[in-house]
Amino acid sequence: xxxIHQRKFVSGDPAKCVGCCVCEYxxxxxxxxxYNPTKSRIRVVRLNPFVNLAVAxxxxxxxxxxxxxxxxxLEQSQETGVIMIDDDKCNGCGWCIEACDYGAIQLxxxxxxxxxxxxxxxxxxxxxxxxxxxxxxxxxxxxxxxxRVAIVKKLFxxxxxxxx
Amino acid sequence: MSYAGRILxxxxxxxxxxxxxxxxxMAKKYIGGIGxxxxxxxxxxxxxxxxxxxxxxxxxxTGPLSGTMAPSAGNSYAVASKSPLTEGIAESKAHGFFGxxxxxxxxxxxxxxxxxxxxxxxxxxxxxVQLMDAQHLKLKSPHETEKAIREELxxxxxxxSAIGEAGEKLVRTASIIxxxxxxxxxxxxxxxxxxxxxxxxxxxxxxxxxxxxxxxFTEFVxxxxxxxxxxxxxxxxxxxxxxxxxxxxxxAALPTRNFTQVTFEGAEKVSGEYLNERYIKKIIGCATCGxxxxxxxxxxxxxxxxxxARVEFECLWALGPNCGVDxxxxxxEAIYQCDYYGMDGISAGVIVSFAMDCYENxxxxxxxxxxxxxxxxxxxxxxxxxxxxxxxKGSLGDILAxxxxxxxxxxxxxxxxxxxHIKGLELPGYALRTLKTAALGFAVSxxxxxxxxxxxxxxxxxxxxxxxxxxxxxxxxxxxxxxxYNVVDSLILCKFSRGVFYxxxxxxxKYYTLATGIAMTAEELRQAxxxxxxxxxxxxxxxxxxxxxxxxxxxxxxxxxxxDEGFVKGAVVSQKxxxxxxxxxxxxxxxxxxxxxxxxxxxxxxxxxxxxIVKKKxxxxxxxxxxxxxx
Numbered sequence: 191x192x193x194i195h196q197r198k199f200v201s202g203d204p205a206k207c208v209g210c211c212v213c214e215y216x217x218x219x220x221x222x223x224x225y226n227p228t229k230s231r232i233r234v235v236r237l238n239p240f241v242n243l244a245v246a247x248x249x250x251x252x253x254x255x256x257x258x259x260x261x262x263x264l265e266q267s268q269e270t271g272v273i274m275i276d277d278d279k280c281n282g283c284g285w286c287i288e289a290c291d292y293g294a295i296q297l298x299x300x301x302x303x304x305x306x307x308x309x310x311x312x313x314x315x316x317x318x319x320x321x322x323x324x325x326x327x328x329x330x331x332x333x334x335x336x337x338r339v340a341i342v343k344k345l346f347x348x349x350x351x352x353x354x
Numbered sequence: 355m356s357y358a359g360r361i362l363x364x365x366x367x368x369x370x371x372x373x374x375x376x377x378x379x380m381a382k383k384y385i386g387g388i389g390x391x392x393x394x395x396x397x398x399x400x401x402x403x404x405x406x407x408x409x410x411x412x413x414x415x416t417g418p419l420s421g422t423m424a425p426s427a428g429n430s431y432a433v434a435s436k437s438p439l440t441e442g443i444a445e446s447k448a449h450g451f452f453g454x455x456x457x458x459x460x461x462x463x464x465x466x467x468x469x470x471x472x473x474x475x476x477x478x479x480x481x482x483v484q485l486m487d488a489q490h491l492k493l494k495s496p497h498e499t500e501k502a503i504r505e506e507l508x509x510x511x512x513x514x515s516a517i518g519e520a521g522e523k524l525v526r527t528a529s530i531i532x533x534x535x536x537x538x539x540x541x542x543x544x545x546x547x548x549x550x551x552x553x554x555x556x557x558x559x560x561x562x563x564x565x566x567x568x569x570x571f572t573e574f575v576x577x578x579x580x581x582x583x584x585x586x587x588x589x590x591x592x593x594x595x596x597x598x599x600x601x602x603x604x605x606a607a608l609p610t611r612n613f614t615q616v617t618f619e620g621a622e623k624v625s626g627e628y629l630n631e632r633y634i635k636k637i638i639g640c641a642t643c644g645x646x647x648x649x650x651x652x653x654x655x656x657x658x659x660x661x662x663a664r665v666e667f668e669c670l671w672a673l674g675p676n677c678g679v680d681x682x683x684x685x686x687e688a689i690y691q692c693d694y695y696g697m698d699g700i701s702a703g704v705i706v707s708f709a710m711d712c713y714e715n716x717x718x719x720x721x722x723x724x725x726x727x728x729x730x731x732x733x734x735x736x737x738x739x740x741x742x743x744x745x746x747k748g749s750l751g752d753i754l755a756x757x758x759x760x761x762x763x764x765x766x767x768x769x770x771x772x773x774x775h776i777k778g779l780e781l782p783g784y785a786l787r788t789l790k791t792a793a794l795g796f797a798v799s800x801x802x803x804x805x806x807x808x809x810x811x812x813x814x815x816x817x818x819x820x821x822x823x824x825x826x827x828x829x830x831x832x833x834x835x836x837x838x839y840n841v842v843d844s845l846i847l848c849k850f851s852r853g854v855f856y857x858x859x860x861x862x863x864k865y866y867t868l869a870t871g872i873a874m875t876a877e878e879l880r881q882a883x884x885x886x887x888x889x890x891x892x893x894x895x896x897x898x899x900x901x902x903x904x905x906x907x908x909x910x911x912x913x914x915x916x917x918d919e920g921f922v923k924g925a926v927v928s929q930k931x932x933x934x935x936x937x938x939x940x941x942x943x944x945x946x947x948x949x950x951x952x953x954x955x956x957x958x959x960x961x962x963x964x965x966x967i968v969k970k971k972x973x974x975x976x977x978x979x980x981x982x983x984x985x
Contacts, residue, residue, distance in 0.1 A: 208636075208637065208638040208639040208646045208648075209638055209639060210638075210639035210640065210641060210642065210643055210644065210646060211451075211641045211642060212423070212425075212579075212642060212643075212644060215422075215423040215428070215642055216423070219423065219568065219572060222562075223568060224562035224563065224564050225421060225422050225423055225428075225562065225563045225564070225565070226458065226560070226561070226562045226563065227511075228458075228511075228560045229562075235510075236638075239534065239535070239636060239638050239648070239650040239662070239664075240635060240636050240650070242638065299560055319579070321579060321582070321583070321639075321643075321644030321645075321646070322644075322646065
């Protein structure tokens with residue numbers, strides 16, 4: 191069993207995302223063998239030219255989508271944190287969709303069951319394809335660490351330039 | 355098979371819709387985009403139709419790669435019709451997100467005819483097609499319209515292609531804009547849309563788009579993605595096309611003050627370098643594209659604070675150096691206003707510079723301009739004139755909204771001397787007296803003055819030819835550029851990505867086959883490009899605009915010597931050398947001396963169905979000659 195600290199997920203960096211949706215196309219081809227953003231597990235939101243971000247499942251601890259399912263169709267993998275869906279049990283009622291703050295779990299246009307990112311079994315295709323390296327397959331701890339290093343670098347950029 | 359296999363016909367008068375299957379023969383012969391669009395225009399219109407008549411069809415066409423993951427081609431669409439500027443064939447392309455959505459809705463093309471009684475928008479929701487009331491959207495900008503439609507239909511992912519006030523008011527240079535910054539810019543398609551009382555086309559497409567060979571197609575796309583990170587797209591990813599400002603200025607090829615000079619003393623201040631350092635806030639991308647080229651500029655301070663626009667060389671040049679303006683804040687504001695009213699930025703700039711030239715030369719006075727001091731370099735006046743034109747405000751705004759050619763005719767007093775257009779379409783930003791292959795290419799372009807119909811400026815700028823003269827051989831350069839660009843615009847590949855096809859047509863043919871499953875060789879594809887050029891020419895001939903007398907350059911280029919000091923001083927394109935170029939071009943095209951495609955040529959291209967149109971013309975030309983000879 192792993193903890194939330196060790197679980198990697200797909201994180202998008204709004205500073206780098208250009209809203210190109212390449213991730214959506216890569217996802218639908220990998221998982222659905224077709225090009226169709228409405229079947230992608232990751233979706234891009236462009237609010238204006240300066241605000242772009244791709245959003246996928248955050249692998250929440252005690253995932254609210256799982257708790258919300260009245261038919262026990264959803265289960266969170268103890269190993270990876272991925273939300274697993276039992277299509278036989280899911281009837282598309284959408285409680286999980288309401289429970290998710292990120293719009294990451296969606297109703298499939300054809301099967302009428304819900305679907306969500308499964309990290310492509312550890313090698314997310316969206317991350318591989320992202321032309322801007324705006325997507326990262328990483329843990330929350332590493333994200334925090336990177337942010338700290340970046341801000342300290344910024345604060346001390348003059349000192350860093352000085353010869354040691 | 356990445357074609358949708360369906361063409362949608364919409365009659366705005368009756369609200370009736372009809373579906374027509376796309377035949378494989380048609381698909382292979384005309385590819386998609388401008389090829390398919392122009393063919394559908396021909397098949398659905400009669401000779402001599404008025405551009406603003408309900409009978410003039412407005413064709414939206416996707417490409418064979420639209421809706422797939424193909425970078426730069428997966429997101430595109432084209433529009434074809436009869437141009438209110440040239441009264442000949444019109445076509446224009448745009449990228450962004452709209453084209454992919456239209457393909458996913460299940461259409462290779464939408465042919466729109468008729469005129470709605472009231473302002474409406476077309477709502478295509480997969481198979482459901484409806485006309486929706488748009489009276490509350492009257493005079494809204496394309497972007498405001500997009501936001502309002504998404505809001506009222508309740509779906510954030512709906513894509514919209516719309517016109518603004520300029521289109522509604524039949525400003526002849528009006529554009530159609532999708533996804534905030536992407537324009538069907540040239541040839542006045544927004545005015546045709548406005549004449550139909552059609553405010554917008556809104557689309558939601560949820561269908562799969564499949565390719566014939568997904569594994570190999572994906573690998574091909576991966577290769578293109580990798581190449582897009584390399585040298586072929588460097589310019590577009592870094593400074594963007596405004597890099598051209600200093601390059602062309604150094605070559606004495608930057609048209610300045612309505613094509614009077616060829617260098618601009620304020621070039622540094624409107625350069626790509628200056629722009630990126632001070633104004634560009636973010637570079638974003640279209641759907642499926644890994645290049646990301648959209649340089650979004652924002653004015654940080656001053657009278658135009660907050661103005662936001664996508665800044666490319668052409669509009670920057672047209673509203674900047676071409677108007678003698680060296681202030682980027684005003685240029686960004688003017689581009690924003692062009693997008694707001696829905697107007698082609700190139701044409702808008704060249705029309706304003708025409709008016710400035712008339713003002714400086716005493717043909718227009720302050721009385722005519724309603725008090726505006728329309729001198730070259732007056733940035734505020736330039737912005738104000740753009741706004742007046744977009745809304746047909748004031749008598750001069752109303753006249754200029756007709757385009758340079760018609761405005762010059764209306765003003766009289768020799769104003770045609772200052773009118774820089776070919777066939778009625780305003781010139782883009784290349785100095786034709788010092789880039790003479792470009793001069794030939796622009797002149798023969800079927801949609802009027804255009805750098806993107808052949809890319810004929812490229813051999814001049816790159817020093818592959820002597821750019822200060824026209825000689826035999828230039829015809830072939832122009833022709834191969836045209837045929838290639840016809841393919842590019844029918845596959846609707848973004849021209850910024852043309853360099854990533856290291857093997858040119860060979861790779862484009864492979865791309866096509868992997869997506870559509872239809873066998874295609876490089877030679878077949880080249881021939882399709884040639885066929886499409888001949889098709890466009892024949893349409894122009896049908897409209898009485900396709901012969902030699904229309905392939906001519908403006909007076910500034912042919913009779914006013916370059917005044918700038920240096921090796922280019924005194925340069926003009928003389929009629930004599932220009933005629934050498936035209937003869938050479940017609941000959942390699944297999945056309946008559948008058949520029950009419952021959953029966954043999956059309957047969958060779960498998961376009962026998964077009965022969966009746968040219969036969970009539972050739973007959974009338976020969977009888978005219980005979981009559982002349984008899985005198």
